[in-house]
């Protein structure tokens with residue numbers, strides 16, 4: 001559904017869960033972790049679109065080691081419901097067998113998306129494969145998967161902002177909020 005009314009848009013932002021400042025602090029820490037773990041190694045930061053685009057942008061500005069960036073896109077959600085179906089709609093261009101690959105995720109919910117991406121990338125024999133996620137909702141996990149680095153562990157709420165959407169809206173919020181009435 002197309003939304004054009006600004007007050008209707010704002011009314012669904014229930015409450016702020018993670019502020020801009022809290023995000024900034026964690027982004028700096030996560031970038032420092034990347035610097036430490038991957039210095040002297042060929043590293044490819046893989047962003048899973050679209051949700052991770054803001055996170056990737058902010059984190060790469062804080063990383064100081066040489067790194068390459070690649071994009072993948074998956075589709076698994078309609079509204080707030082997990083379809084259980086994970087489809088790769090855009091794939092990497094790089095031959096990842098030459099790289100230590102770090103997947104940057106926006107959120108791990110059921111874990112189905114990440115599990116599918118990890119299984120596909122493992123099959124391409126990267127030098128190593130790890131996952132850094134902005135948000136983790138462990139209560140909702142269905143797939144047997146966990147991140148190597150988590151910025152924020154959150155309760156089971158549907159969240160929006162900082163790249164995360166509800167029906168493609170709210171990605172532009174600078175903070176992470178709970179969606180609802």
Ligand code: IMP
Nearest residue numbers: 051108109110111112113158159164165
């Ligand atoms: P999965 O259930 O772990 O496979 O989650 C797949 C994708 O659903 C995530 O990468 C997000 O793009 C999206 N998603 C899951 N939970 C939320 C949420 O609370 N808000 C917005 N998007 C979400």
Ligand code: MG
Nearest residue numbers: 048049051106
């Ligand atoms: Mg995502």
